[in-house]
Amino acid sequence: MPNFKCTKCGYLFESDNDPLKCPDCGLKGSIIEVPIESEEAELIKDKQIIIQTFNKFKKDYLKSVKDISQEAGIPSANVLKVMMSFDDFVQSSDRDSSGDLLFTTKEKFRENATFTKKLFGAFKNRID
Numbered sequence: 001m002p003n004f005k006c007t008k009c010g011y012l013f014e015s016d017n018d019p020l021k022c023p024d025c026g027l028k029g030s031i032i033e034v035p036i037e038s039e040e041a042e043l044i045k046d047k048q049i050i051i052q053t054f055n056k057f058k059k060d061y062l063k064s065v066k067d068i069s070q071e072a073g074i075p076s077a078n079v080l081k082v083m084m085s086f087d088d089f090v091q092s093s094d095r096d097s098s099g100d101l102l103f104t105t106k107e108k109f110r111e112n113a114t115f116t117k118k119l120f121g122a123f124k125n126r127i128d
C-alpha cells in the first residue's frame, strides 16, 4: 500500500524509508507522507478527473495511459491503477500505433462504438 505522495505530480508509492525524491517526476523534497486509508480517496479523486478528461474528447475516444496521463495531469502509474480499479472504464481490443493499450469510459464506449461493432455485438449475442 502506498504511504507516500509527491506534492508536485501526485504520484503515490510505497517506501520503508523517508524518500528523498519522487520516483516518478524526480523532484527532490516534494514528498509527503499520506495515511494509508486515503489511497482509495486519492484514486476516486483521480478517477473523477480522468472521467472529466474523457468528456473533453470528441471523436478520438480511445486513449492510451500516456495520453490520459498528459491530458489529466496525473502520473501514468496512477492512471493505470484507476483503469484497473474501477469498472467505469473499458479496455479496447485495439492498440495505438506504438502498441500501447487503449482505454475509454463505458459511457464513451456506448456512445461511440461503431454501427458495425454494435451490429456484430447484437448478432453475437443472438448466436451465443
Ligand SMILES: [Zn+2]
Binding pocket: 006, 007, 008, 009, 010, 011, 022, 023, 024, 025, 026, 027, 030
Ligand atoms: Zn513527482
